[in-house]
Amino acid sequence: MYVWQREGWPKFRWSAEALLDPLAAARHRQGVFTGSLKSLGFELRAAARLQTATEEVVKSSAIEGETLDARSVRSSAARRLGVKVGGLKEAVDQKVEGVVAMTLDATLKFDQPLTLERLCGWQAALFPGGFSGLNRIITRDLRDDRQGPMQVVSGSTRKRRVHFEAPPADRLPRELAQFLSWFEEGSGDGLLRAGLAHLWFVTIHPFEDGNGRIARAITDMALARLERQSERFYSLSSQLKRDRDAYYDALEHTQRGTLDVTTWLKWFVDCFARAVDSAEGVLSDVMKRATFANRLRERPLNERQRTVMNKLLAGIEGNLTAKRWAVLAKTSVDTAQRDIKEMLELKLLVKNPGGSKNTSYALKL
Secondary structure, three states, rough: HHHHHHHOOOOOOOHHHHHHHHHHHHHHHHHHHHHHHHHOOHHHHHHHHHHHHHHHHHHHHHOOOOOOOOOHHHHHHHHHHOOOOOOOOOOOHHHHHHHHHHHHHHHHHOOOOOOHHHHHHHHHHOOOOOEOOOOOOOOOOOOOOOOOOOOEEEEOOOOEEEEEEEEOOHHHHHHHHHHHHHHHOOOOOOOHHHHHHHHHHHHOOOOOOOOOHHHHHHHHHHHHHHHHOOOOOOOOHHHHHOOOHHHHHHHHHHOOOOOOOHHHHHHHHHHHHHHHHHHHHHHHHHHHHHHHHHHHHHHHOOHHHHHHHHHHHHHHHHHHEEEHHHHHHOOOOOOOOOHHHHHHHHHEEEOOOOOOOOOOOOEEO
């Protein structure tokens, strides 16, 4: 029996006493982190916000096994956030634009009502061509059961395991109406509401695909409402990606359990606290990169060097080698090697560990 089949669904219950200490610890960490943001100037806050948005988009997709180009995501997010940074890509594909648009709509417009039309728009943005991989799917509308019940499965055809089965399609309008009414009503502890919203939506599973990413966007929206601000400086999806197996286990255990969701809420609150802790590392990296950018502006670099260094600072994926420098700068390998040598002498690059055949370089932050 799944949780949505229990008598009383969706009237969740939990032990306030069991959640008292985890909530207090999470709020303390959140308060300390929020206090540390006050020392950041406008440019550093913008850079931190951009990095957080990039991580949120990339990691939320990675949870679903989809790899997005981080530089493309960063470029799309920067334009939407109005952040001026170097190394942006001029053209970004529709897929990335759609994921970024959905993610930022949830937080930038957190105070606007969450409606069925808005949810359908988010889902359509995730699949601009109407395909998930090679399969055509229903977009901008709720799923149907023409191909059988909606199930979350794993394993091969012969060893197929059903982790969860969602409510039948004919129940979806009523289920979503209840969920959306509750979400907009907005009473109770904000952090617990975010955890409940995540669980409730992903249990309804209203779309043919994209439910996990939309659930995480809804969670971010609930957290933005809790904090009463659209600026995000921690990425919950990054932490969920690090805890991916535990995340799926916690969801499956709860969806196969009773309406007592204390265990899920405790796991969610602890995960949130870890996400806030991890954000301190993001801020540290942003500050190092900002300092590095200032050093870069003070050095007499040629156009090739400045172009590649800005791309590195923007966060291109993979190792930097002489061959890759040549491609990025549109020059010869010999010229690339001379450029790199100068960067090493200026202490802007450092050689990574490895033999001569695998020589690569990184920013000396």
